[in-house]
Amino acid sequence: MAFSRISKLDPPSRGIFRRAAVMLCSLLTSLLLLHCLTERCGTSSPVKASSSRVEGHHNEDLGGSIRSKRLLYEWTAGSELTGYGASRRSSRVLADEQTPEQPEESFMLPPPDLVASRKVSPRFAGKLSPLGEGSKKLPQALIIGVKKGGTRALLEFLRVHPDIRAVGAEPHFFDRNYDNGLEWYRDLMPKTLEGQITMEKTPSYFVTREAPARISAMSRDTKLIVVVRDPVTRAISDYTQTLSKKPDIPSFESLTFKNRTTGLIDTSWSAVQIGIYAKHLDNWLQYFPMDQILFVSGERLISDPAGELGRVQDFLGLKRIITDKHFYFNQTKGFPCLKKAEGSSKPHCLGKTKGRTHPNIDPEVVQRLRDFYRPFNMKFYQMTGRFFGWDD
Numbered sequence: 001m002a003f004s005r006i007s008k009l010d011p012p013s014r015g016i017f018r019r020a021a022v023m024l025c026s027l028l029t030s031l032l033l034l035h036c037l038t039e040r041c042g043t044s045s046p047v048k049a050s051s052s053r054v055e056g057h058h059n060e061d062l063g064g065s066i067r068s069k070r071l072l073y074e075w076t077a078g079s080e081l082t083g084y085g086a087s088r089r090s091s092r093v094l095a096d097e098q099t100p101e102q103p104e105e106s107f108m109l110p111p112p113d114l115v116a117s118r119k120v121s122p123r124f125a126g127k128l129s130p131l132g133e134g135s136k137k138l139p140q141a142l143i144i145g146v147k148k149g150g151t152r153a154l155l156e157f158l159r160v161h162p163d164i165r166a167v168g169a170e171p172h173f174f175d176r177n178y179d180n181g182l183e184w185y186r187d188l189m190p191k192t193l194e195g196q197i198t199m200e201k202t203p204s205y206f207v208t209r210e211a212p213a214r215i216s217a218m219s220r221d222t223k224l225i226v227v228v229r230d231p232v233t234r235a236i237s238d239y240t241q242t243l244s245k246k247p248d249i250p251s252f253e254s255l256t257f258k259n260r261t262t263g264l265i266d267t268s269w270s271a272v273q274i275g276i277y278a279k280h281l282d283n284w285l286q287y288f289p290m291d292q293i294l295f296v297s298g299e300r301l302i303s304d305p306a307g308e309l310g311r312v313q314d315f316l317g318l319k320r321i322i323t324d325k326h327f328y329f330n331q332t333k334g335f336p337c338l339k340k341a342e343g344s345s346k347p348h349c350l351g352k353t354k355g356r357t358h359p360n361i362d363p364e365v366v367q368r369l370r371d372f373y374r375p376f377n378m379k380f381y382q383m384t385g386r387f388f389g390w391d392d
């Protein structure tokens with residue numbers, strides 16, 4: 001309408017119109033440019049990603065506090081420099097720019113104040129690396145359990161691998177948040193480049209009845225990892241964690257039994273129920289073949305982290321990059337730690353909530369639980385073809 005009116009005007013005002021049109025065009029162009037730049041900058045802002053990491057952390061089932069997460073962050077950050085050399089590192093800069101939630105990046109990226117200034121001069125940052133490249137993909141591999149098995153340790157060890165990108169918090173998609181849909185889920189994932197594996201861990205999946213069907217519906221090729229641990233120590237650890245949050249819950253002994261006199265065990269108590277691995281595994285085998293599920297020994301993950309990580313890397317089809325060079329054992333804590341960074345005086349171990357000392361449980365109750373689990377354990381060894389050595 002405005003155009004037709006203007007076209008009827010005399011030559012001098014047409015000149016004004018032309019000038020106005022040019023100005024409008026350049027304004028639109030710069031707006032478009034600005035939009036592109038800020039969007040790119042926004043989606044790959046490390047500050048943004050790390051804050052969402054802390055946010056998501058509240059969901060976590062494991063007892064780790066934000067402080068423990070921060071320790072983990074520092075702890076994994078140390079791995080890079082001692083683990084593989086500078087040549088490796090330079091090849092990683094590209095990948096690290098894509099995935100700000102990756103702990104090691106504290107070595108790769110400038111401190112937060114510099115990160116913030118990157119927003120001011122995005123073009124400069126763009127020259128350093130292909131910001132905004134890569135895409136969010138649904139996970140190809142999941143750590144599905146078990147609670148108190150060592151899933152946090154496994155995930156943090158795995159994050160050392162340059163070809164693994166993982167969500168820090170537990171998304172709980174296939175149990176609590178399934179109604180949000182796959183796009184919601186995909187959006188939680190870090191950006192990955194071709195060849196990188198997207199992962200997440202939510203230990204409750206293993207005991208969620210609907211999880212196998214739902215994961216299979218996402219992709220039948222999803223690789224599943226389960227960290228398992230002696231069900232008796234797992235139950236005690238589970239109870240210990242709950243006790244630390246709610247100090248006035250009944251004793252472990254009274255929760256274990258339906259009737260202490262008869263020695264009948266309360267299998268509906270989740271601390272007991274989670275450890276009946278053979279039963280839960282049956283449910284998964286309705287949807288996934290055995291060779292798509294890897295069982296990691298929670299005990300070996302502590303006594304021989306590099307050995308277990310070797311198996312996991314093989315299972316994921318990755319080069320064995322995480323090796324014994326990455327670990328040292330903290331005798332005091334009884335836990336493996338990733339090696340400290342060069343120039344840092346602090347070791348990088350799991351947070352304080354990991355490796356809590358357990359309350360003393362009546363040995364009779366422990367024995368009763370051992371007897372209870374034994375047949376289920378035997379069945380589990382048979383199903384998995386691996387002897388975990390919980391009953392000897």
Ligand SMILES: *[C@@H]1O[C@H](CO)[C@@H](O)[C@H](O)[C@H]1NC(C)=O
Nearest residue numbers: 257258259260261262263264
């Ligand atoms: C426990 O079992 C004993 C022996 O069968 C029975 O006498 C008692 O009433 C039971 N206690 C409870 C709380 O069910």
Ligand SMILES: *[C@@H]1O[C@H](CO)[C@@H](O)[C@H](O)[C@H]1NC(C)=O
Nearest residue numbers: 330331332333337347348349
């Ligand atoms: C080992 O763990 C203890 C207890 O958490 C801690 O005080 C100590 O600094 C750690 N030492 C090393 C070398 O990691």
